[in-house]
Amino acid sequence: MTTQFRYIGKHRRTKEDPRFVTGRGRYAADIALPGTKHVALVASPHPSARIVSISTDAALAAPGVLTVLTGDEFCARTDPLYVGVDAPKVTRYALARGVVRYAGEWVAAVVADTRALAEDAAELVEVEYESLPFVIDPEAALAPGTHLIHPDHGTNVLYRRKFVWGPVEEAFAKADHQLAFRATWGRSSTVPIETFGVTARWDPVAELLDVWASIQMPKYPDQTARALRLPGNAVRVHFDVDVGGSYGVKRGIKHTVLVGYLAKKLGVPVRLIEDRLENMRGGDMHGPDRFFDMQVAFDRDGTIRGMKMRAVDDVGAYAGRSPLQLGKPVGAICGPYQIHAIEYEPTSVMTNKTPQEAVRGFGQSPTNFAIERAMDRVARQLGMDRIELRRKNLIRRDQFPYLIPSGSSYDSGDYHTVLDKALEASGYPALVRMRDEARLAGRLAGIGVATCLEPSGGNASFELLFNPKNETTTWMDSCLVRVDLSGSITGVMGTSSSGQGHETLVSTVVGEILERDPATIRVIHADSLNALPSNSPVGSRMAIMLGGAAAGAARKIRDALVAIAAHNFECSPEDLEYRDGNVGIKGAPSKMLSWDQLVEIAHRKFHKMPPGLDPGLQAQFVWEVPTGGGVPTQDGRVQMYPCYAFEAHVVYVEIDPDTGKPSIRKYVCGHDCGVMISPDIVHGMTYGGIAHGIGASLYEKFAYTEDGQLASGTFMDYLIPSSMEVPDIHIVDHCTPSPLTTFGQKGSGEAGYLGAPAAIANAINDALDPLGASIDTLPMSHLALWETITKATKM
Amino acid sequence: MSEELYPIEVEVNGVQRTARVPARLSLVDWLREDLRLTGTHVGCEHGICGACSVMLDGEPVRSCLMFAFQANGHRVTTVEGLAQPDGSMSVLQDSFCQAHALQCGYCTPGMLIAAQGLLNTNPRPTDLQIREAIGGNLCRCTGYQQIVDAVKQAASRLSKETAS
Ligand code: FES
Numbered sequence: 001m002t003t004q005f006r007y008i009g010k011h012r013r014t015k016e017d018p019r020f021v022t023g024r025g026r027y028a029a030d031i032a033l034p035g036t037k038h039v040a041l042v043a044s045p046h047p048s049a050r051i052v053s054i055s056t057d058a059a060l061a062a063p064g065v066l067t068v069l070t071g072d073e074f075c076a077r078t079d080p081l082y083v084g085v086d087a088p089k090v091t092r093y094a095l096a097r098g099v100v101r102y103a104g105e106w107v108a109a110v111v112a113d114t115r116a117l118a119e120d121a122a123e124l125v126e127v128e129y130e131s132l133p134f135v136i137d138p139e140a141a142l143a144p145g146t147h148l149i150h151p152d153h154g155t156n157v158l159y160r161r162k163f164v165w166g167p168v169e170e171a172f173a174k175a176d177h178q179l180a181f182r183a184t185w186g187r188s189s190t191v192p193i194e195t196f197g198v199t200a201r202w203d204p205v206a207e208l209l210d211v212w213a214s215i216q217m218p219k220y221p222d223q224t225a226r227a228l229r230l231p232g233n234a235v236r237v238h239f240d241v242d243v244g245g246s247y248g249v250k251r252g253i254k255h256t257v258l259v260g261y262l263a264k265k266l267g268v269p270v271r272l273i274e275d276r277l278e279n280m281r282g283g284d285m286h287g288p289d290r291f292f293d294m295q296v297a298f299d300r301d302g303t304i305r306g307m308k309m310r311a312v313d314d315v316g317a318y319a320g321r322s323p324l325q326l327g328k329p330v331g332a333i334c335g336p337y338q339i340h341a342i343e344y345e346p347t348s349v350m351t352n353k354t355p356q357e358a359v360r361g362f363g364q365s366p367t368n369f370a371i372e373r374a375m376d377r378v379a380r381q382l383g384m385d386r387i388e389l390r391r392k393n394l395i396r397r398d399q400f401p402y403l404i405p406s407g408s409s410y411d412s413g414d415y416h417t418v419l420d421k422a423l424e425a426s427g428y429p430a431l432v433r434m435r436d437e438a439r440l441a442g443r444l445a446g447i448g449v450a451t452c453l454e455p456s457g458g459n460a461s462f463e464l465l466f467n468p469k470n471e472t473t474t475w476m477d478s479c480l481v482r483v484d485l486s487g488s489i490t491g492v493m494g495t496s497s498s499g500q501g502h503e504t505l506v507s508t509v510v511g512e513i514l515e516r517d518p519a520t521i522r523v524i525h526a527d528s529l530n531a532l533p534s535n536s537p538v539g540s541r542m543a544i545m546l547g548g549a550a551a552g553a554a555r556k557i558r559d560a561l562v563a564i565a566a567h568n569f570e571c572s573p574e575d576l577e578y579r580d581g582n583v584g585i586k587g588a589p590s591k592m593l594s595w596d597q598l599v600e601i602a603h604r605k606f607h608k609m610p611p612g613l614d615p616g617l618q619a620q621f622v623w624e625v626p627t628g629g630g631v632p633t634q635d636g637r638v639q640m641y642p643c644y645a646f647e648a649h650v651v652y653v654e655i656d657p658d659t660g661k662p663s664i665r666k667y668v669c670g671h672d673c674g675v676m677i678s679p680d681i682v683h684g685m686t687y688g689g690i691a692h693g694i695g696a697s698l699y700e701k702f703a704y705t706e707d708g709q710l711a712s713g714t715f716m717d718y719l720i721p722s723s724m725e726v727p728d729i730h731i732v733d734h735c736t737p738s739p740l741t742t743f744g745q746k747g748s749g750e751a752g753y754l755g756a757p758a759a760i761a762n763a764i765n766d767a768l769d770p771l772g773a774s775i776d777t778l779p780m781s782h783l784a785l786w787e788t789i790t791k792a793t794k795m
Numbered sequence: 796m797s798e799e800l801y802p803i804e805v806e807v808n809g810v811q812r813t814a815r816v817p818a819r820l821s822l823v824d825w826l827r828e829d830l831r832l833t834g835t836h837v838g839c840e841h842g843i844c845g846a847c848s849v850m851l852d853g854e855p856v857r858s859c860l861m862f863a864f865q866a867n868g869h870r871v872t873t874v875e876g877l878a879q880p881d882g883s884m885s886v887l888q889d890s891f892c893q894a895h896a897l898q899c900g901y902c903t904p905g906m907l908i909a910a911q912g913l914l915n916t917n918p919r920p921t922d923l924q925i926r927e928a929i930g931g932n933l934c935r936c937t938g939y940q941q942i943v944d945a946v947k948q949a950a951s952r953l954s955k956e957t958a959s
């Protein structure tokens with residue numbers, strides 16, 4: 001499939017790697033403007049309390065201190081941050097005013113000459129609190145009469161709706177069997193190695209706020225300006241800052257508004273770089289914390305007739321966009337399976353915990369985990385092979401485009417083949433023998449299989465679905481391509497990158513269309529006042545959206561070159577042939593205008609330009625998400641993302657019964673994301689996604705104590721898998737092109753993560769099966785496994 | 796109340812540096828903030844992530860866990876000092892590019908230091924030895940696979956270079 005391309009799909013070095021391996025990356029913490037002052041934060045030690053008084057005198061008197069800011073001043077002079085659902089009373093600012101709602105919430109900000117002096121002074125800020133009741137457990141938060149996190153909102157529920165798509169009750173009434181269980185996804189996140197950082201500088205003459213931040217966030221400049229009560233063109237975000245990993249969470253809007261306010265107030269550049277505890281506790285970047293009450297109706301032969309899913313997600317003390325993480329999975333609510341009747345009841349609830357932010361997959365990985373646990377449980381109840389059950393229910397290759405009950409149409413796929421390829425690569429029969437021999441030898445061994453989808457292309461249909469007042473129906477992205485007088489090509493993109501290799505993407509695509517070597521193409525990140533519209537790299541969308549926009553702009557350049565040649569040869573464009581940037585008459589090799597000649601005409605020789613064509617050579621292209629723009633029906637059906645990548649995971653684990661320690665001995669992932677523009681980048685993100693999924697399923701948890709304190713605020717208790725926990729991973733590629741995109745590409749930024757937790761959970765349960773034990777709560781920590789094993793063997 | 800300063804003399808990437816530093820200044824802050832060698836990164840400041848790794852007298856250490864003063868009289872190499880004498884990339888750096896052993900690049904300087912430390916003492920490491928050597932360096936992007944590939948590649952290129 002990819003052989004038709006010159007650069008797409010080939011192994012090539014990336015544009016970004018050389019600066020990173022030589023230590024020349026430029027991250028937020030590397031921005032050092034002369035005269036920069038530094039912020040340290042005073043955080044609440046209480047999960048819920050009234051602020052009685054704040055005394056700042058001692059801090060203000062400390063060496064090097066410029067100011068101490070508290071919520072009273074800050075909240076009066078800025079506007080609250082954006083809320084993703086219709087809950088206007090759930091107001092949120094960077095600094096607490098009057099009450100604190102989680103342990104770690106920022107109460108005051110100290111600005112001093114150095115970070116060390118700011119921290120010294122922060123310790124001198126005296127805050128008197130009066131404890132209030134608090135609630136940590138989401139079910140308790142739902143119970144009537146519970147302490148309200150935001151009393152003005154009247155309830156702890158941010159969003160709840162019951163969607164019914166298809167004849168659900170009929171399916172349950174007619175099915176041979178039913179089962180019900182609860183699956184729980186633990187509170188974890190993406191936790192990039194770089195914390196969030198931001199520097200802001202106010203120019204009082206130009207009335208312009210410059211912002212450098214480690215950001216990956218749609219509408220960030222706009223939201224910053226709004227909260228600071230500035231016109232949009234008074235905020236200039238510099239998107240050329242390298243972001244040290246994000247995978248969704250780098251959305252330090254509250255940090256930015258705080259630092260922007262301070263920079264403007266003090267007239268000096270101000271920076272805030274989170275330390276690790278601030279990042280984990282008060283950085284507001286936790287991920288989904290969700291349980292699913294699942295019910296499945298199925299027939300004797302394994303046909304799944306219907307599914308009911310109640311999903312309760314604990315977003316912590318404030319809203320942001322996090323409730324929408326229950327909305328995105330609507331676009332793949334039946335997974336890769338033919339399930340015609342589905343009931344979905346998402347409930348977003350607040351507790352006194354750190355707020356949640358967008359995490360890789362935007363809620364899809366927890367949903368996939370619940371569906372895949374259901375599939376395994378159905379197979380087990382029927383005594384049917386898990387793979388056969390999946391094969392029976394998977395959507396077949398000849399059924400695409402496939403419309404699912406909740407209104408999305410899946411573009412393309414060949415799920416059975418990808419599953420078969422993954423099984424073959426895993427040496428499945430031998431793997432089964434290995435497991436059975438291990439069991440005979442008294443070890444706990446299991447195989448996990450998961451098949452699931454990665455919706456990609458990222459539009460925002462869930463915004464309107466979850467909030468009728470929010471009429472967002474476009475989620476465009478764009479690119480500008482410029483050819484200068486020397487004939488060099490520059491691509492301009494309008495957002496920052498956090499490791500996805502967008503410069504490589506744009507140069508590869510532009511090189512492909514213009515038939516010029518991508519190595520010679522420069523790609524820059526314009527600042528927000530120079531950039532065309534972008535919605536940032538969320539929702540596995542950039543290969544599709546930025547790739548599509550770059551191709552669109554490059555095509556315009558190509559068309560312009562052909563038009564110039566046609567004008568000068570006095571022929572029609574159809575008679576011409578574009579090759580390597582030169583344009584000649586078909587069948588007459590001597591009649592040719594070279595790239596350099598054409599560029600020269602465009603830039604200098606207006607008398608040789610065709611009428612109607614602008615001189616100079618640049619083109620922009622703004623692309624709306626394919627299939628986007630729809631409005632939900634009354635019963636909540638809407639097309640979500642356009643493209644659907646597929647992954648099939650096969651995992652083999654053994655668990656040490658004495659310690660509960662699992663070890664992954666084999667990991668294979670069959671992956672189909674259509675045409676890969678840069679295979680090395682796709683593979684890298686998939687390996688990384690699987691590693692992240694291993695963390696979410698076995699190790700990582702933002703645990704809370706009973707008194708409402710975060711118990712895992714360092715890397716000593718929040719355990720990110722190292723090279724010793726992540727095994728050798730084998731990826732098997734498959735390519736079913738998307739009919740909706742420029743080259744047949746689909747997204748892949750969330751690959752691996754969307755299926756790994758499901759596959760590992762299934763493998764662990766397979767290993768526990770001979771004991772008659774099971775576990776449906778993530779993370780399946782050593783301790784949880786040890787307890788499960790001990791309990792089962794004692795019985 | 797101004798902080799007391801202590802004189803230090805450290806060889807950083809082959810250049811002798813002298814400074815007067817407060818006792819509590821960490822080595823990584825000195826390198827990054829005072830010397831502006833921002834290639835070395837900070838991920839946790841409590842010794843777990845390895846992003847701040849530098850070589851001290853040729854051996855990987857965590858510069859967030861050391862005071863600048865403790866480096867007095869020692870030799871420090873940061874990622875900026877890994878290049879070949881002519882300024883071109885080292886074989887290991889080049890192999891990282893070839894194998895795409897990174898994404899966001901944030902852990903990369905620390906990974907390079909850890910891997911170079913391994914190759915300096917063990918020119919033909921096994922996969923497991925590579926994994927052990929980078930086991931104290933967290934990467935959230937790559938799942939480590941392409942890093943292991945890159946180190947293997949570098950080892951084999953280096954051994955060919957020494958053979959020829
Ligand atoms: S910053 Fe030094 S080990 Fe993390």
Ligand code: FES
Pocket residue numbers: 193244245499896897898899900901902903933934935936937
């Ligand atoms: S490359 Fe991003 S953390 Fe390793």
